[in-house]
Amino acid sequence: MAHDVLSLGQVRIHSGSATREEAMKEAADILEAAGAVTDAYFDAMRQREETVSTYMGNELAIPHGTNETKAAILDSALSVVRYDGGVDWGGEPVTFVVGIAGKGDEHLEILSQIAILFSDEDEIENLKRARTAEELFGMVSAAGV
Numbered sequence: 549m550a551h552d553v554l555s556l557g558q559v560r561i562h563s564g565s566a567t568r569e570e571a572m573k574e575a576a577d578i579l580e581a582a583g584a585v586t587d588a589y590f591d592a593m594r595q596r597e598e599t600v601s602t603y604m605g606n607e608l609a610i611p612h613g614t615n616e617t618k619a620a621i622l623d624s625a626l627s628v629v630r631y632d633g634g635v636d637w638g639g640e641p642v643t644f645v646v647g648i649a650g651k652g653d654e655h656l657e658i659l660s661q662i663a664i665l666f667s668d669e670d671e672i673e674n675l676k677r678a679r680t681a682e683e684l685f686g687m688v689s690a691a692g693v
Contacts, residue, residue, distance in 0.1 A: 553624050553654075553693070557582070559627075561632070561684060564633040565631055567636070571609070571629065571631065572593045572594065575645055576590035576611075579649045582623075582625045582627075584621065584623045585613075585649045586620045586622065589621070592612075592613030592616075593611045593613055596614045601637065601638050604663070606672055607643040607644055608643075608644045608662075608666045609645050609646070610646045610648055611645065612649070612650075613649070621649045622649075623649070624649060624650050625648075626648055626662075626693065628684065630676070630684060631643060631645065643676065648662075658693065661691065665691040674687060
């Protein structure tokens with residue numbers, strides 16, 4: 549990564565659950581607060597989700613905008629939120645919601661790093677055991693994201 553796309557303030561852990569809509573809104577809000585997207589990005593995420601689910605398997609969803617809404621992206625950034633109560637993602641159980649905003653083609657590189665991290669079941673169990681946002685941030689950062 550050319551620059552850090554993830555900071556501690558963009559990582560959260562919730563003990564409860566959320567709806568898919570709430571989880572996408574939180575992802576978009578974190579990215580907006582980081583200065584990576586405009587307030588139009590949440591709608592872009594919703595459009596993408598209506599076309600194709602961003603559920604990736606292994607309790608992971610990666611909401612992101614559509615190609616048509618690239619103007620809403622100001623910079624590359626990630627948000628990582630763990631919902632211990634789970635999120636019903638169109639019928640699929642999700643624990644981790646990773647919001648992505650990628651300037652240019654950077655989102656492809658970021659997506660591949662996330663995919664590698666979440667393809668390892670032991671790694672996922674470790675991420676689920678992190679007790680604090682700091683711990684979770686450290687694990688994701690250590691994975692080269």
